[in-house]
Amino acid sequence: STPVATFCALSRAATSGLLIKGGDYLEILAKIKYMAFDKTGTITRGEFTLTDFRSLAHDIPLTTLLYWLSSIESKSSHPIAAVLVDYGHGQGVEPKPENVENFQNFPGEGVFGKMDGREIYIGNKKLGQRANCTVDPNIVGDDNTKEALTCGYIYSGGALIGSFSLSDDCRSGAAEAIKELKSMGIRTALLTGDSQSTAMRAQEQVGKGLDAVHAELLPEDKARIIADYKKDGPTAMVGDGVNDAPALATADVGISMGVSGSALATETGHVILMSNDIRKIPKAIKLARKTRRKVI
Ligand code: ADP
Ligand code: MG
Numbered sequence: 001s002t003p004v005a006t007f008c009a010l011s012r013a014a015t016s017g018l019l020i021k022g023g024d025y026l027e028i029l030a031k032i033k034y035m036a037f038d039k040t041g042t043i044t045r046g047e048f049t050l051t052d053f054r055s056l057a058h059d060i061p062l063t064t065l066l067y068w069l070s071s072i073e074s075k076s077s078h079p080i081a082a083v084l085v086d087y088g089h090g091q092g093v094e095p096k097p098e099n100v101e102n103f104q105n106f107p108g109e110g111v112f113g114k115m116d117g118r119e120i121y122i123g124n125k126k127l128g129q130r131a132n133c134t135v136d137p138n139i140v141g142d143d144n145t146k147e148a149l150t151c152g153y154i155y156s157g158g159a160l161i162g163s164f165s166l167s168d169d170c171r172s173g174a175a176e177a178i179k180e181l182k183s184m185g186i187r188t189a190l191l192t193g194d195s196q197s198t199a200m201r202a203q204e205q206v207g208k209g210l211d212a213v214h215a216e217l218l219p220e221d222k223a224r225i226i227a228d229y230k231k232d233g234p235t236a237m238v239g240d241g242v243n244d245a246p247a248l249a250t251a252d253v254g255i256s257m258g259v260s261g262s263a264l265a266t267e268t269g270h271v272i273l274m275s276n277d278i279r280k281i282p283k284a285i286k287l288a289r290k291t292r293r294k295v296i
Contacts, residue, residue, distance in 0.1 A: 001027070005294040009287055017274040018284050019258070025270045028252050029288035032186055033233030035281075036226060036247070037210075039192035039202055040150075041240035042257060042278075043174050046079040048166040050087045051149060057161040063093055065162045068120050069154060070095040072113035075103045077262065078242060080152065080166060081111075106130065107243045108193035108218040110152070121155040124195070126216065131155035137163070150198050170205040173279040178209040180282035187211045189229070191222045193243055222247035238278065241265025255281065 001009075006023040013020050020026055037043050055065045070088030073081035074095040085095055101114040109130065110123015121131035128137060133155045154162035178188050189212040192199050199215035214225055222237075223246035229235040230252060237244070237251035241262035248254030248268045256269030259276045266272055273280060 001291045001294050005291050009291040013284055013287060016280060016283065017258075017277070018280050019272040019274060020284070021270050021272075025253050026288045026291060028234055029236070029271070029285050030292040031234045032236050032253065032285060034187050034189065034229040034235040035181055036189040036191050036222075036229065036235065036237050036251075037178075037278075038222070038237075038239035038242075038244040038247070039190055039194055039199065040168065041079055041242055042171075042238055042244075043190060043202055043206060044168040044170050046168065046240065046242075048080055048083040048150070048168045050083055051165050051167055053087065053162075053164040055162050056154075057159065060161055063091070065154065066091055066093045067096070068113075068115050068118070069122060069162070069164075071097055071100050071115060072103065072111055072120060072122060075100060075113070076105060076111050078111075079168075080150070083166060084164070108221075118156050122152065124152065124193070126218075128153065128155055128160075132158045133160055134158070135160045150194055170202060171276070171278060173277055175205070175207040175209065177278040177282055178206050180279070181285075182209055182211075184282060184285060186285070189214065189225075191217055191225060191237075191244070191247065193217050193219075193222075219243045219246050223250040226250045238273075238281065239265065241268060 010020050040046050055062050066088050070085045070093055073084045074097045104112040109127040112121050121127050125137050137153050149165040149167050152164045181188055188210050190210050191214050196215040199213045203210050203213050222244055226237050226247045227250055234252045236253040237247045238255040239248050240257040241264040245264045245268050254269045255271040256265035257276050258272045258274040
């Protein structure tokens with residue numbers, strides 16, 4: 001395309017809320033063959049609702065468990081953390097992050113902290129291995145798995161001491177965007193650190209338009225899958241920067257959510273979606289294709 005056509009296209013995109021960091025990315029956008037989406041915060045709104053919270057240890061009162069949970073989570077920036085802290089507030093439990101020792105974040109798995117002399121792990125099934133818990137969380141997760149909610153577990157001393165479940169809706173416009181991309185000949189995929197059942201539910205919610213679903217991934221697994229797609233053609237990754245920054249950086253074009261996205265996302269992304277409206281993505285590709293044809 002001509003420099004003028006590129007300049008015009010970049011400003012048009014910017015006006016519509018899509019910041020493209022240079023003409024090179026516009027060129028690649030025109031040729032994209034694969035587009036992978038992160039789930040939480042990207043396909044879904046990342047605004048969780050707590051649907052269940054319980055203690056699984058008869059000697060631990062619910063308020064004590066909630067105090068540990070909200071204190072440890074108040075040190076995390078994951079969207080799951082915010083809803084748990086809010087729930088604590090609603091129950092009159094004030095988090096005390098200053099009482100949390102040795103806080104650790106395990107991307108794609110959950111968090112760890114020591115409180116009241118207890119080592120506490122909060123996260124998914126995968127985190128159970130780290131917590132040396134041999135109990136299969138499926139014993140509590142059965143109903144929740146059927147509803148395909150995001151399940152969380154609290155482990156301590158090698159035991160499962162609590163569980164919670166959360167629901168998160170798909171963004172309006174997600175189904176439409178994926179359908180549009182498909183009609184443009186682009187193959188789409190969902191990448192998530194969440195469970196297979198929750199991933200399938202998201203796939204259903206977006207009208208089954210996604211060509212592939214990959215679940216239970218760590219951030220480095222997401223990056224590896226992007227690297228695999230790249231071998232077969234130009235690949236874009238759309239994410240919010242929470243546990244997907246390596247995948248955004250690996251993609252030929254990393255598209256990051258601007259509003260809910262982490263600071264890391266806006267830094268790593270080659271394209272920033274200012275409004276979080278993913279329908280802008282197929283529009284940008286159409287614009288990129290049109291611009292490419294404008295050759296002197
Ligand atoms: P996604 O790939 O869908 O965007 P993430 O990679 O952010 O999801 O997280 C994957 C899973 O790790 C979550 O579904 C959750 O079970 C667990 N997890 C991550 N961070 C936390 C946290 N702070 N508290 C509880 N669970 C967490
Ligand atoms: Mg995410």
